[in-house]
Amino acid sequence: MAFTLLVNGVQYSVDAEQETPLLWVLRDSIGLTGTKYGCGIGQCGACTVLMDGNAVRSCFMQAGRAVGRKITTIEGLSPDGSHPAQLAWKEFDVPQCGYCQSGQILTAVALLEKKPKPTDADIDAQMTNACRCGTYHRIRQAIHRAAALRGQ
Amino acid sequence: MSEKTPEKKTEMDRREFLTTTATVGGAMVLGFWMPLSAEAANMPVAPTPWYREAAVPEINAWITIAPDDTVTIRVGQTELGTGVFTANPMMVAEELQCDWKKVRAEYASANRDAREKAPEWTLKVPGNGESDPGGAAPVELENAKGVYRRMIIHSSGNVRESRYYLQLAGAEARERLLLAAANEWGVPVSELVAKDSVITHAKSKRRTTYGAIAAKAARTPLPDPSKIKIKTPDKYTLLGTEQKSLDVPLKVTGEAIYGIDIRLPGMLYAAVKACPVWGGDVQSYNFDRIRNMPGVHSVVRLPFDSLTKSVGFLCGGVAAIADSWWRAKTALDALPVEWNYGSGAGVSSTSLYDLHLATGKQPGEAKTNDGNVDEAMARAAKVVEAVYSVPFSPRARMEPGNATVLVTDNRVDIWSGDQDPQGLLRRAAKLTGITPENVYIHSTFQGGGYGSNGNGPQGEQAVAVANAVRGRPVKMLWTREEDWGTGTKYRPMSVCLMKAGLDAQGWPIAMEVRHATTWSLGDMGYRGLSAPPYFIPNYRLTIHAPKTHVPIGTRRGTGAAPNGFYMESFIDELANIAGKDPYMYRRELISRNPAEPKQGVGGFVHRDDFVRALDMVAKMSGWGTPLPEGWARGIAIDDRRRPTRTTSTICAQVHTVEVTKAGKLTHHRVDVVFEQGFALMNPLSVRKQIEGQIAWGYDDTMYQATTLEEGHAIERNFDKFPVSRMNEYPKQVNIQFMKTNRWITGAGEEAIPQIPPAILNAVFKITGKRFRSIPLKSHDLSWG
Known part of the structure; x- marks a missing residue:
């Protein structure tokens, strides 16, 4: 019952059983x-x-439903932590x-895709x-900063 | 399992993996470890402690220096979000005078701590504690004689307990580097200068680096290390500056390895179900029903006996083991289990509240009895009585409990983020019968903790499971429901009966506090209540201890949080009854204390600092200036003090709150004055801690409670136990540090006790309703 998933371009x-939540396939089968x-x-x-660019909660989604979709995890956001959201998170020392x-971060990335200049209400x-x-407090500042970095 | 695994990454061996999971900062690049072949499952773990890199000279137990000047500083405490992976290296680097940009942090080994005694020069702690800039708070370290002293992270104690010996460690290494260079050049050590990892001799224009001289320094002992002196705060150059966290870059890429992320060759997975009523045990289970489910390996019973109780189990349970965690959990869900719930099964929150209230009315144990309360109460112009309470609440960290364990016949290896690595090591030895010297803890990051036993018996349960399948590593992981329902201890329910006698002007001449609480740990039941900062000439506190089966532990905010809620709300009630401004009422009652502790009533050495904090926070919050209708400010002050006040951190807050007539609350603005004492190690980290505590205290105020029915916890996941999100966090947070002439206790939880009373004091001003229990979700806030 093997199936194929496209994760971070690979x-x-x-x-695994197709009903297995995507989260556990990502973590335990693929190792991300x-x-x-x-x-x-x-x-x-x-x-x-x-x-496909939308933020989804992988613990609540059967892995089989992700077949044929483009999945991005935190590891696939950038090769070196240089995505604007990651840079902003580091600048504000968020975690x-x-x-x-x-x-x-991934939720913020999806937000920025849809609203490149989000307001506090959007956030x-x-x-x-x-x-x-x-x-x-710092996530909010980092999102505004990431928006500015994207616009540069 | 996946077919595609990047080949280059599988070349890492286990030793390399262990090193990279725990090393951050500098130029270190982290790799992912991917499963090796199944045959590798029995590969022996490297016999020597994993962090000892033979090629890199070790100057002392905390410090290694590589030829390229990379300084690796070992941290004994677990990084669970409080900044120890940065603050602790800063304390060492301050004295070492090395280049901060080349500092890495890695975990110290609890195993080495079990084998090696602390150097003699770290044991003598001079000074007079809080009032001595060169002093320390030695009391808590008296019995910590292993090389890394106290590795548990608790009670905001990291800086308080470890600053002195970490500064010493840096100073000892610096002196040896200098001595080695002096010996090489044949010059007096007093003529050398060390700065940013460079040693210079001005007279001869000679220069070397720490990396170049490190190997020699490692073989150069000091003639008398007991003569080392540490810097007083006025000499700090690195400490007291804002430094970003060394671990943050790893935490924005997914590379940071938490306990839950460990993967080992041939690893099995375990899911656990414990008896939902604490103190209960398994009656029976039927393995045959799940035997043939996909991937199932076995079921292990976790008994609740004298051995498992002694290592912290809260009840008995069963573990299903399979080749993936999801399969283990799926099998466990299908496993028929009969429970013996034990004597707690009939208990509910309502019955426990009634028990607390009744116990509070019985005679209790007097902790304070100043003056003559009964006589003064009898002559009071007005007597005010109120009953306050808080519910049970767990710490509710984000990472569910887990640990990965490999037990063989002569050795235990544990991969885990644990708040108490030394304790886990001892308990693992006890469970397996293997000597402590052969137990290895490979520390990882931890996804929150919030209480010294905040991880519950995660490691202990995992050891018990792995001990049943010796030779195979097992990752045990709790579901969220297990973590919050049976894996944690709770901030206890408590009920506080408060009674004050006021004179004709509304000032208290007597107060009686009867606190019914199961919090029997240390001074948790009376911290903050036994010696209030307010001058009340006749004051009595009694503790009343009902019995429950609910496991009680420390939780962020400690006993100061409920106790501060009671005192800071009740004093606000009295101010209102007196018709006085709650800020000025507090200010007057604090000012009435004699400044010096005297025999008898009211000595308050921190009086003036309390008044200063109140004045500062009133000013920065615009106290007394107009607000829109439905808005108000609430004030509170607390210092999380212990009864003796030898350790405390003063924090005053004003919360600006809005409540609509329909009863919807908005938390608009928070102003915080936080004592910094002589110095904060990393003010950025403290700022972040305070920001986070605002969300924590708000959640306690608004939402969080564990309700009991038939002896078990109802709120076991995020749907029933809300955690506030971005939209509820105040848009404006102002923090000012207040310098004082002493060392503060710490910063991990000192801004929490003020939050519920400050918010509720504001809610009272708006709605006219005085709420005396939290969370507010159970109350109707509508008004007008």
Whole structure:
């Protein structure tokens, strides 16, 4: 029952049940552990990945449904941490424990694709990922900075 | 399993993997480790501690220096978001006088700590603690005699406990580098200057680098290391400057390795289900029902017996083991299990609240009894009574509990982010019968902690599982529901009965506080209540201890959080009854204290700093200036003080809040004055900690509670246990540091106790409703 997934531009042949959540295929079958498990019910956002450019919660999506779609994980955002969101995150020293930040960054990337100059209201509406360390203050600043970096 | 694995990455061996998971900063490039062949499963782990790189000279247990001047500094404490991977190297580098841009951090080895005694020169801690710039807070280190002293991270204690010996470690290494250069050049060591990893001798214009002299320094002991002196804060050049976190670059690329990310050759996966009622155990289970499910390996019973209790288990359970975690979890969900719930099964939050309230009315243990409360209460012009409470609440970290463990017949290896690596090492030895010297902890990053046993018995359960399948590494991972329902300890429910007698002008002449709490750890039940900052000539605090089956532990904010909520809300009530401004009311009551501690009532050595903090925060928040209808400011102050006040950090806050007539609350603005004492190690890190605590305290105020029904926790995932998001975080946060002439306690949780009372004090001003329990989600805030 092997199936193929396109992740970060690489075709992976995966031998797992198709109902397995995409999160576990990414982490345990393919070995991309930057995507994190937080709740398993699509609530916290730690497992966020991009699917055809949209932020989706991979813990709540069967891997079979991702076949034929273009998946981007945090590892695929840039080869060297140079994506504008990553640069901005570093500039504002955003992460504390860091566990939710892959999901935060990918959600922000999806937001910036749709709204290159997001307002605070846009950020409030789109950034629905939980951070228990409470890094929201810096995430907001970093998103504005990333928007500016993209525009340069 | 995947067919495509990048070939170059599979060349990394396990030793290399271990090194790279735990090393950050500088120019180090992290690689991903991918599974090797199944045959490699029995590959022995390198027998020597993993971080010892023979090619790189070790100056002392904390410091290695490579020929290219890369300085690697070992950190004993786990990085779980509080900045230890940056602040601790800064404390060493301050004295080492090395080039900060070339500093890397890596984990120290708990195994080495178990084998090696602390150097003699780190054990003597001179000074008088908080009031001595060159001093330390030695009390907590008395029994920590291993080389890395105290590796547990708790009680905002990292800087407080480790600053002194980390500065010493840097100074010892610097002196040896200087001595080695002096010996080589045949000049007096006093003529040499060390700066940014370069040693110069001005007279002869000679120059060398730390990297060049390191090998010699490693063989050059100091004649008398006990003579080393550390810098006082006025001499700091690196400490006290804002430095970005060394681990952040790894945390924006997915490269940072947490416990959950460990992958080993031939690794099995385990999912665990523990008895939902703490103290309960497994009655029976039927493995045959899942035996043939895909990938299933076995089921391991985790008994609740004297051994497992002694290592921190909270109840018994079962673990399903399979070739992937999802398969293990799927099998476990299908496994029929009968439980023996034990004696806690009949308990609910309602029954426990009633028990607390009843116990609070019974005689208790007096912690403070100043003056004559009963006599003063009898002559008071007015007596005010109020009942406050908080519910149970877990720490609720983001990374669910996990650990990866390999047990063989003579050795245990544990890969985990754990708040207490030394404790885990001892407990693993106990569980397996293997000596502590043969237990190795390979520390990883940890996805939050928020309490000294914040990770629960994750490592201990994982060891028990792996011990049942010796020879195979097992990654045990809790579901979110396991983590919050059976894997954690709780900030306990408590009920506080407060009673004040006021004189005709509304000033308290007597106060009686009866606190019913199961928080029997240290001073958690009375920290902040036993010696309030307010001058109340007749004051009595009694502690009343009901019994419950709910496991109780420390949680971010400690006992100061509920206790501060009670005191700072009640004093606000009194101000309102007195018809006085709550800021000025506090200010007056604090000012009435004698400044010096005296026999009897009211000595308050930090009086003037408290008043200064109140004045600063009032000014920066625009206290007293007009706000729109439905808006108000609330104020609170606390210092997370211990009863003796030898360790505390003063923090005053004003929260600007809006409540619509329909009852919707918006948290608009927070102004914070935070004591910095002599110096903060990394002010950027402290700023981040305070920003985060604002979200933490807000969540406590608004949402968070663990409700009990039939003895078990109801809120076990994010759907029922809300964590606020971006849209609820205040748009304006102002933080000012306040210099004082002492060392502060720490910064990891000192801005939390003020938040619920400050918000609720503002809510009262708007709505006229005085809420005496949190979270607010259970209350109707509508008004007008």
